[in-house]
Amino acid sequence: ALDELTSPFASSPPAKTSHTSQKSKKAKELCKRSRDQMIIDAGQKHFGAVVCKSCGMIYTATSPEDEAQHIQHHERFLEGLRYVGWKKERVVAEFWDGKIVLILPNDPKYAVKKAEDVREIVDNELGFKQVSLSCPAKTKIYLFVSNEKMIVGCLVAESIKQAFRVLSEPVAVPSPSQDALQHHRAWRCSTEPEPAICGVSRIWVFGLRRRKGIARRMVDVVRSTFMYGCYLSTDEIAFSDPTPDGKLFAMKYCQTPNFLVYNFIYNN
Secondary structure: OHHHOOOOOOOOOOOOOOHHHHHHHHHHHHHHHHOOOOOOOOOOOOOOEEEOOOOOOEEEOOOHHHHHHHHHHHHHHHHHHEOOOOOOOEEEEEEOOEEEEEEOOOOOHHHHHHHHHHHHHHHHHHOOOOOOOOOHHHEEEEEEEEOOOEEEEEEEEEEOOEEEEEOOOOOOOOOHHHHHHHHHOOOOEEEEEEEOOEEEEEEEEOHHHOOOOHHHHHHHHHHHHOEOOEOOOOOOEEEEOOOHHHHHHHHHHHOOOOOEEEOOOOOO
């Protein structure tokens, strides 16, 4: 309402009215507009639905109940990503901003339990709650641990025998609306299977640590450690039901829109 009132710095001089009448007019206008206002702007930072950049929860900033639920969820989320570490951890790569730890099915129970807790968080964020691992006994979980002892990346890899190549979309003249929705389009794949060795079942990076090459580095490490003494090519790895963001990542990483996919949620 204040933005629509006459500015005292307008280029043309305002009409000559008394100071009292101007204040009265402004007060009436503000009062009229405030009758339908449900939330009073008292300088709050956020209004309505807010998405927490750390835990991903959507809540109403002006609701005490929502705020309390968000705090509880936020603390549980961060607690699940804290990394205490153990003596015989399997570090497969080290970087300037952290390290990658590999956890195998036969590792000590506390290590496997931590990997399962992180995978549960990842499944909730990616919407994979109803998708089980095809062969848990052959699953390898890679955790990217930051220098602050937080798990900021997770990749679940499993052994596969075949995959299907994503088909290129028909070439068409793009419009502005199509460009905005391009990454939300579903992918189509060939019906002809191709041999593959490693399936990337899940790949996830903590929201505040994205765009820092963590996902790319995790896939690089998977390619060099999944099979002993062998560095897998991009034609030997496949991605499981990629989300829109996952599709963009796979295209960029494999340097082709025709990467391999497997384990279709709706078809298998």
